[in-house]
Amino acid sequence: MRGMxxxxxxxxxxxxxxSVAKVAGVRVRAFSGEVxxxxxxxxxxxxxxxxxxxxxxxxxxxxxxxxxxxWWWSQQRLWFADSIDPARHSPLGAIACAQRGxxxxxxxxxxxWLMVDPAARRQGIGxxxxxxxxxxxxxxxxxxxxxxxHAEWRAAVALYRAxxxxxxxxxxxxxxx
Ligand SMILES: CC(C)(COP(=O)(O)OP(=O)(O)OC[C@H]1O[C@@H](n2cnc3c(N)ncnc32)[C@H](O)[C@@H]1OP(=O)(O)O)[C@@H](O)C(=O)NCCC(=O)NCCS
Numbered sequence: 428m429r430g431m432x433x434x435x436x437x438x439x440x441x442x443x444x445x446s447v448a449k450v451a452g453v454r455v456r457a458f459s460g461e462v463x464x465x466x467x468x469x470x471x472x473x474x475x476x477x478x479x480x481x482x483x484x485x486x487x488x489x490x491x492x493x494x495x496x497x498w499w500w501s502q503q504r505l506w507f508a509d510s511i512d513p514a515r516h517s518p519l520g521a522i523a524c525a526q527r528g529x530x531x532x533x534x535x536x537x538x539x540w541l542m543v544d545p546a547a548r549r550q551g552i553g554x555x556x557x558x559x560x561x562x563x564x565x566x567x568x569x570x571x572x573x574x575x576x577h578a579e580w581r582a583a584v585a586l587y588r589a590x591x592x593x594x595x596x597x598x599x600x601x602x603x604x
Contacts, residue, residue, distance in 0.1 A: 434576075435578050437575075438535075441572065447562055453519060453550075457502055458503075458505035464491075466516075471542060474544060498530045508547075519543065519552055522539070522540065522556040523539040535572065537575070541557065553586050574587065
């Protein structure tokens with residue numbers, strides 16, 4: 428991270444089963460294995476290229492360290508939004524559902540690396556991916572979703588507020604995903 432980012436912690440209670448509204452021309456699918464690592468890294472590069480708080484590029488090894496090597500990982504917990512147009516190969520968006528705590532003491536699920544291609548924004552894809560994650564949590568009986576973002580990531584903060592996430596005032600327990 429560059430500069431002095433201000434981290435925001437947000438949370439939402441799920442009180443009704445989340446509904447997933449379709450977005451025309453977009454389908455959501457789960458991560459399908461090693462072949463999806465590079466497209467995910469490439470999407471991350473594009474999505475954060477102009478962010479006020481930049482993110483350092485990751486290697487495939489870092490993907491494994493931060494996502495697929497984690498205790499909470501399952502291929503069913505990372506989703507891509509793809510175009511239904513077969514000519515469009517690169518993903519339009521992605522989201523992962525991490526989990527705080529440890530396998531022995533699991534904490535609440537967390538939104539992890541939500542990102543949408545700059546050319547596909549404001550079409551409802553971010554909202555769609557969040558809804559997919561929330562429905563997954565609901566189906567597992569989990570009723571609280573948390574996340575960490577930066578105040579500088581204005582679009583993300585606006586999206587989270589618009590979808591019912593509220594800022595957590597206390598510093599939280601600091602536990603890692
Ligand atoms: C944040 C991000 C995922 C939003 O994706 P998106 O597909 O454009 O979001 P949606 O179209 O679903 O937006 C849903 C709502 O969120 C809010 N919103 C999204 N982007 C916004 C923006 N730039 N300004 C103001 N509000 C915004 C609006 O309320 C919007 O509804 P509306 O379009 O009907 O007004 C995308 O901007 C992105 O990838 N940003 C860079 C990566 C990032 O910051 N990720 C978050 C990490 S925590």
